[in-house]
Structure formats: structure tokens, C-alpha cells
Amino acid sequence: MPRAALVTRGSFLPFAAIANIIDYILHADGGYAGQNGRKSINVLGYQRLNWWLPILFTEAANVNHGESRRGINMSYVDGMLCAVQEEKKEEFLAFSRAMTEVFKQHGATSVVDCWGDDVPDGEVTSMPMAVNAEPNETVVFSWITWPDKTARDAGWAAAMQDPRMAPDAIPMPFDGKRLIMGGFDVVHEA
Incomplete structure (x- = not known):
């Protein structure tokens, strides 16, 4: 079950921030077309969100009692x-x-x-x-x-x-x- 916070590329993002990012991608006129025509924006220094977003949600599903997606044991x-x-x-x-x-x-x-x-x-x-x-x-x-x-x-x-x-x-x-x-x-x- 996803937690209320995510670990991605050394950054901490609460779900509210993620919801704002997704809302921007789906509804805003801003951003630019990335690979396959998907919109991308600059989030925390990552210009191409279209490749980063799946990592973000994979990470959310795997942060549980100290286990990260990469198998690193967190204390x-x-x-x-x-x-x-x-x-x-x-x-x-x-x-x-x-x-x-x-x-x-x-x-x-x-x-x-x-x-x-x-x-x-x-x-x-x-x-x-x-x-x-x-x-x-x-x-x-x-x-x-x-x-x-x-x-x-x-x-x-x-x-x-x-x-x-x-x-x-x-x-x-x-x-x-x-x-x-x-x-x-x-x-x-x-």
C-alpha cells in the first residue's frame, strides 16, 4: 500500500505535491511535449517528467517497512x-x-x-x-x-x-x- 510520502532520486514528495504535478501535466497548457507526445515539466530539476513519473509511482508502491524499490534496507x-x-x-x-x-x-x-x-x-x-x-x-x-x-x-x-x-x-x-x-x-x- 502506498505511503503518504515517497522516495525518489533523493527527494521527498508529499502526495499533495504529486497531485499538483499530475494535475499540471493533465490539465495545464504549460510544459512541453516529450517522447511519444507526452507532456513534461521541470520538477525538482528533472526536465523530462514523462520518464520520471513511472519511477515515482513504482517507488510509492515499494516503500514499506524500510524496503526501497532498489532493495536497499532502510533503517x-x-x-x-x-x-x-x-x-x-x-x-x-x-x-x-x-x-x-x-x-x-x-x-x-x-x-x-x-x-x-x-x-x-x-x-x-x-x-x-x-x-x-x-x-x-x-x-x-x-x-x-x-x-x-x-x-x-x-x-x-x-x-x-x-x-x-x-x-x-x-x-x-x-x-x-x-x-x-x-x-x-x-x-x-x-
Whole structure:
């Protein structure tokens, strides 16, 4: 089943953009006649869309749980967002190092933690609003990369049984109720 995003020639195109391109090709007077009289336009630097469009739809049908059309295995990522009190940065780093050891032992290929530096407050939505950050807290953005979703599911199952993950082993230096977390198929990586 096609996803809501496509990978083509290193570019990310949402379906809305594709619909606009197709609408232009079918209904606009612009463009120029390509091979076999089909219209072509310049999209993301590709002048001859008439040969590129079939690749785009083939790619859409094959992006599923990390498998691209060319058989390249794309990884799986767990992303997390939380608010940490600024004075607990060292505690957070100790917590992160301990968790990194557990996740890497159970199959993660990398763990990245980013301490907020330029994370503006928004009026409608923002990262600080998403985690209900208080004035003395910094937003932390983290992700764990896995070889694929199967490895991620097995890794999390094993990690949750690991005694180093017990709440009393190393307490979380942030409010876990405000932690936002999700798993993502990688659809583009440059």
C-alpha cells in the first residue's frame, strides 16, 4: 500500500505535491511535449517528467517497512521528545549513557540525544508546548536507530527485560508522563 510520502532520486514528495504535478501535466497548457507526445515539466530539476513519473509511482508502491524499490534496507527509528530541568543535564547524560549501552547491546545501531539550543516557543504548537516545558526546562530531542522494525521490536522486548532498565536502577531525570515517543520507517536518508 502506498505511503503518504515517497522516495525518489533523493527527494521527498508529499502526495499533495504529486497531485499538483499530475494535475499540471493533465490539465495545464504549460510544459512541453516529450517522447511519444507526452507532456513534461521541470520538477525538482528533472526536465523530462514523462520518464520520471513511472519511477515515482513504482517507488510509492515499494516503500514499506524500510524496503526501497532498489532493495536497499532502510533503517527504523524511535524518536523521543522530553523536557529536562536545566540543572539536571549531567543526570540526563548519565541516564542516556546507561540506556545507550542497553539499547546497543540489544541491537540498536546508534543513539543520539540533542540538548535544545534554539527551540522557540510557538503560538499554536511547538516542541516546548508539546512536552509542556516549564521555564527552567530544556527540550531534548533523541532518537534510536535500528537496522529495521523487526530488530527494533526484538530490541525493545529484550531491553524491557534487562535489569538495567528497572526504574530503581537509574531513575529518569525528567517527567516520563510528558515524554513523547514514536516509531518511524525511514523513507529518505542522505
